[in-house]
Amino acid sequence: MSNNQIDQQPLVTLLSDFGDRDVYVGIMKGVIAQINPRLTVVDLTHQIPPQDIAAARFSLMNAYAHFPVGTVHLAVVDPGVGSKRRAIAVEFTQGFLVGPDNGIFSGVLSQSPAIAAVELTNLNYWRTPQPSKTFHGRDIFAPVAANLASGVPLKQLGQEIDPVSLVNLDIGNCKQTTTSVVGCIQYIDHFGNLVSNIPASYVQGKSWYVQVAGLSVPGCKTYSEVKVGEIIALVGSHGWVEIAINCGDAHSQLQINLQDVLEVLFFSENQTSEYC
Incomplete structure (x- = not known):
């Protein structure tokens, strides 16, 4: 390695509607640090209005391009947590997306289409095989994002799915x-x-x-x-x-x-x- 090269772990960004009053964000960071304390975690925002998927979509869409290629973007605005909505990880040109399949990533993917996607079905990369019905950010998404940023291949995290099947949040076109x-x-x-x-x-x-x-x-x-x-x-x-x-x-x-x-x-x- 030359002197100009830097040995740096990929970044993980966090976006949520959790606010800063409660410990939810800190807990997700703790889970990430347990898996790989060398990862750099950047808070995009945790002030998305509660359950406002459209605001989360817009915010992530306008942030991802400002990060290095390979960054893992973890987004949790998840009114359907605990339901049958899919938990997913997506690879796209700039890096990876981890979170619920509820349209939160559709803004990013409208600008930089998905290369591959998986449903997060491999319990070995969850914090627990019996995740909370109300906190998948802690039990599924944070550990998956940490493992993905640490080099675990996307395909190892679960069942491959067709990117075309991902939920698109339609805000209309001009x-x-x-x-x-x-x-x-x-x-x-x-x-x-x-x-x-x-x-x-x-x-x-x-x-x-x-x-x-x-x-x-x-x-x-x-x-x-x-x-x-x-x-x-x-x-x-x-x-x-x-x-x-x-x-x-x-x-x-x-x-x-x-x-x-x-x-x-x-x-x-x-x-x-x-x-x-």
Whole structure:
């Protein structure tokens, strides 16, 4: 090994709706450390709203690309825990996904399709052959993620399944017309920004505005292009068109919610825009 090479174990990321009040997250980290204390564990977030699979889907979709190839992403937002929903591990180009088969990974897989997938049926890689009916994060997902990051082959973890059979959480696709793009709100962040499912590529290099809930919202590049307290549309750091209020909470002030429809419209060359 050259001096420039680093002997580093793969990363494991954690995402959940467990919050930081209880010990659930710490327990999962303890289980991972029991299997391999050399693994680096990164908390993506544990503040996903309870049982909000759509928010978890969006958050993981916008985080995975910022980690090294080979990273194991462990995600537990699991309202179906203890039911017949499958526990799965998935290999994709950037690494691996471990968690419930409830659509939580469908955002990632829409951008980087699955290479292979297994249902986690090999009890040898569970913490116990009799897992809790309410805490698969501790008893199944954390030990599997630790073993996977430590080099256990995916196929050894359980029964192979067709990636096509994985649950897809359908939030709808944006639709382009000759003069506009119609989409919906797919995520609301901590600041109350309303993130749509319209990618930045649709508005790049164009003059545009958004119509939503009876409002016409200017399409700009930075918050500072409008006054404090004014509504604005712009492309967020995640690469999606979003609605915001400069130094305010667009969700609470505008009463616009998940799945609400919005439309991006474009100015023609002959039109004069009073917007940004």
